Amino acid sequence: MPFGNTHNKLKLKYTAEQEYPDLSQHNNHMAKVLTSEMYANLRDKETSSGFTLDDVIQTGVDNPGHPFIMTVGCVAGDEETYEVFKDLLDPVIEDRHGGYKPTDKHKTDLNPDNLQGGDDLDPNYVLSSRVRTGRSIRGFCLPPHCSRGERRTIENLSIETLASLEGDLKGKYYALKNMTEEEQQQLIDDHFLFDKPVSPLLLASGMARDWPDGRGIWHNDNKTFLVWVNEEDHLRVISMQKGGNMREVFTRFCTGLTKIEELFKERGHEFMWNEHLGYILTCPSNLGTGLRAGVHVKLPNVSKHEKFGEILKRLRLQKRGTGGVDTAAVGGVFDISNADRLGFSEVELVQMVVDGVNLLVEMEKRLEAGESIDDMMPEQK
Amino acid sequence: MPFGNTHNNFKLNYKVEEEFPDLSKHNNHMAKVLTKDIYGKLRDKQTPSGYTLDDVIQTGVDNPGHPFIMTVGCVAGDEESYEVFKDLLDPVISDRHGGYKPTDKHKTDLNHENLKGGDDLDPNYVLSSRVRTGRSIKGFTLPPHNSRGERRIIERLSIEALNSLDGEFKGKYYPLKTMTDAEQEQLIADHFLFDKPVSPLLTCAGMARDWPDGRGIWHNENKTFLVWVNEEDHLRVISMQKGGNMREVFRRFCVGLQKIEAIFKKHDHGFMWNEHLGYILTCPSNLGTGLRGGVHVKLAKLSTHAKFEEILTRLRLQKRGTGGVDTASVGGVFDISNADRLGSSEVEQVQLVVDGVKLMVEMEKKLEKGESIDSMIPAQK
Numbered sequence: 202m203p204f205g206n207t208h209n210k211l212k213l214k215y216t217a218e219q220e221y222p223d224l225s226q227h228n229n230h231m232a233k234v235l236t237s238e239m240y241a242n243l244r245d246k247e248t249s250s251g252f253t254l255d256d257v258i259q260t261g262v263d264n265p266g267h268p269f270i271m272t273v274g275c276v277a278g279d280e281e282t283y284e285v286f287k288d289l290l291d292p293v294i295e296d297r298h299g300g301y302k303p304t305d306k307h308k309t310d311l312n313p314d315n316l317q318g319g320d321d322l323d324p325n326y327v328l329s330s331r332v333r334t335g336r337s338i339r340g341f342c343l344p345p346h347c348s349r350g351e352r353r354t355i356e357n358l359s360i361e362t363l364a365s366l367e368g369d370l371k372g373k374y375y376a377l378k379n380m381t382e383e384e385q386q387q388l389i390d391d392h393f394l395f396d397k398p399v400s401p402l403l404l405a406s407g408m409a410r411d412w413p414d415g416r417g418i419w420h421n422d423n424k425t426f427l428v429w430v431n432e433e434d435h436l437r438v439i440s441m442q443k444g445g446n447m448r449e450v451f452t453r454f455c456t457g458l459t460k461i462e463e464l465f466k467e468r469g470h471e472f473m474w475n476e477h478l479g480y481i482l483t484c485p486s487n488l489g490t491g492l493r494a495g496v497h498v499k500l501p502n503v504s505k506h507e508k509f510g511e512i513l514k515r516l517r518l519q520k521r522g523t524g525g526v527d528t529a530a531v532g533g534v535f536d537i538s539n540a541d542r543l544g545f546s547e548v549e550l551v552q553m554v555v556d557g558v559n560l561l562v563e564m565e566k567r568l569e570a571g572e573s574i575d576d577m578m579p580e581q582k
Numbered sequence: 583m584p585f586g587n588t589h590n591n592f593k594l595n596y597k598v599e600e601e602f603p604d605l606s607k608h609n610n611h612m613a614k615v616l617t618k619d620i621y622g623k624l625r626d627k628q629t630p631s632g633y634t635l636d637d638v639i640q641t642g643v644d645n646p647g648h649p650f651i652m653t654v655g656c657v658a659g660d661e662e663s664y665e666v667f668k669d670l671l672d673p674v675i676s677d678r679h680g681g682y683k684p685t686d687k688h689k690t691d692l693n694h695e696n697l698k699g700g701d702d703l704d705p706n707y708v709l710s711s712r713v714r715t716g717r718s719i720k721g722f723t724l725p726p727h728n729s730r731g732e733r734r735i736i737e738r739l740s741i742e743a744l745n746s747l748d749g750e751f752k753g754k755y756y757p758l759k760t761m762t763d764a765e766q767e768q769l770i771a772d773h774f775l776f777d778k779p780v781s782p783l784l785t786c787a788g789m790a791r792d793w794p795d796g797r798g799i800w801h802n803e804n805k806t807f808l809v810w811v812n813e814e815d816h817l818r819v820i821s822m823q824k825g826g827n828m829r830e831v832f833r834r835f836c837v838g839l840q841k842i843e844a845i846f847k848k849h850d851h852g853f854m855w856n857e858h859l860g861y862i863l864t865c866p867s868n869l870g871t872g873l874r875g876g877v878h879v880k881l882a883k884l885s886t887h888a889k890f891e892e893i894l895t896r897l898r899l900q901k902r903g904t905g906g907v908d909t910a911s912v913g914g915v916f917d918i919s920n921a922d923r924l925g926s927s928e929v930e931q932v933q934l935v936v937d938g939v940k941l942m943v944e945m946e947k948k949l950e951k952g953e954s955i956d957s958m959i960p961a962q963k
Binding site for chain 2: 208210215216219221222223250263348350404409414
């Protein structure tokens with residue numbers, strides 16, 4: 202790969218114009234921000250682990266755009282990336298996270314008691330509820346940049362830590378590379394298994410290297426709490442269950458996450474976090490809470506309403522297909538989740554999902570009954 | 583990307599065991615050769631442009647094997663890779679190229695008049711004839727490693743050189759990124775267009791970065807001679823035409839190639855070549871001549887004969903599907919070409935194809951008549 206320190210110096214023999222990427226066909230956050238002057242100013246810099254500007258932007262150069270989503274087009278290789286390349290990443294963050302300024306402070310709130318309601322989303326409409334986030338272990342490089350040795354160390358730390366969870370959180374780790382056919386089939390049936398990334402957005406950033414080495418899935422015996430190790434982030438923590446009891450999902454999420462963080466700290470490892478960007482993750486879109494709380498919900502009528510996009514926007518929600526970020530909806534069932542990650546706390550984001558989905562379901566019932574929803578239009582949150 | 587000088591030094595904080603890839607499920611040349619000892623010895627080295635051992639082997643770590651072919655599993659990032667990493671690459675070369683030793687010398691012969699016959703392969707069976715090779719421009723790093731600046735200069739130099747060709751070689755360059763739809767349709771219809779690599783063998787080595795920047799296709803007006811710029815190698819040179827006149831294809835190949843080389847030399851850019859490895863290319867399998875001379879030939883009966891593989895081995899030929907290296911044959915039509923690249927000259931390799939294909943067509947005719955071919959089985963060449 203061409204992006205290390207030595208080759209970076211070799212590239213400096215070429216002018217910035219000669220090296221500056223052609224972004225004329227591009228539509229992603231990086232392409233909107235990266236001018237040739239900015240490229241020239243940042244191209245001789247590197248983090249202490251050797252991550253360079255070209256490393257940050259490669260995925261955005263290789264992937265001009267996406268039909269359904271405005272992609273970020275840049276990634277971090279370690280915690281310092283967000284500092285060393287702030288001239289690029291601050292504007293990207295601002296653009297992506299609703300005007301978040303370099304001086305803003307982010308609030309973390311993982312106390313589930315602060316959530317109001319959320320235990321009674323109508324299960325006739327809300328098929329499942331899920332909350333996920335990511336965590337990075339301080340002192341290691343991130344998935345686009347980490348070596349096999351680092352990745353394996355992260356895996357070992359994670360296995361040890363997760364093995365000491367108890368009660369409702371007691372569970373088991375399944376390393377991707379040792380998985381039996383039966384285990385694999387079961388994990389697929391449970392909708393837990395993550396596969397080698399196929400999205401070029403991820404592949405182009407280098408996070409699929411050495412697959413499946415160091416990757417695995419841990420889940421509790423009840424199959425309501427799971428952790429992905431070394432996929433797009435060091436850890437992805439997921440709480441999920443069928444039906445509409447988002448409150449319970451969020452409570453388990455907070456309890457589990459807090460416990461895991463304690464256990465890592467006991468072993469001398471913190472999560473990457475600072476008071477400006479919150480939790481530090483690979484993709485700038487996941488900074489802050491890294492939290493996506495969502496439901497699979499039947500909205501065949503509302504989704505066809507001409508104001509659907511507008512309603513979602515005002516509720517600060519986003520829609521996806523039930524296959525996840527890159528997919529389209531099937532059969533009127535949508536994945537509805539919070540659009541924000543940074544600048545709001547975990548509790549605030551889940552509250553928006555709970556309140557917003559409740560409203561959308563009421564609207565769906567109205568439209569089913571042939572009634573108008575004009576008087577139900579929400580204010581911009 | 584994690585493989586530069588700085589991160590390479592960072593990785594040295596981890597032990598060899600921690601960084602050594604898991605090759606237990608792997609079946610490629612690199613995996614057969616790379617031991618922990620070799621890894622330990624080479625992991626702190628780099629070429630002057632910063633290419634490291636992990637860069638060399640990444641594609642082989644990410645791609646354990648292939649159903650149809652024994653893959654090489656390693657690539658060069660520059661000319662020096664073959665020297666700095668000889669402890670790995672010499673055994674890979676020996677294994678791949680029939681026992682070729684570190685002390686062996688390679689013969690280059692691009693005098694098409696030294697070929698005997700080859701103008702009369704039966705066009706009822708031989709549908710098309712083609713000869714290709716690759717060339718690397720000295721002083722630049724190779725496609726897995728090069729920067730946009732380098733790639734663009736290689737493109738510019740190539741365009742200048744190719745635009746000065748005349749007579750039967752007069753032609754035009756089509757950059758991939760500014761191609762019109764009409765041009766694209768035509769190039770596809772002519773079977774000339776190369777697309778962004780999808781094979782993980784290539785993408786994992788980093789050679790698809792920044793696509794389609796700096797890539798393009800040049801061909802002569804007669805559509806019998808074409809050059810790919812910045813695909814898997816700096817240049818791929820191809821001579822082809824319908825029917826069985828391999829002699830004419832090879833003549834045009836040699837004449838065109840030598841004209842191109844002369845122009846590059848005039849501008850102080852030689853091709854990478856040395857007397858041990860011949861022409862230096864990205865993939866160790868293409869060292870030596872880099873030449874693949876082949877035909878699309880109908881061998882419906884012979885291909886189902888019990889001794890088909892044995893015959894090919896003895897004739898030093900290999901079969902592929904008509905879609906190229908990663909594909910299966912369709913309708914009894916095979917791509918038959920020389921198996922060797924290193925240790926024999928261009929003329930010798932094309933001679934093997936001419937003589938071998940002639941024999942196989944005779945065998946096919948015999949089998950069509952219901953006769954035996956036992957008396958025709960060749961000796962090992």
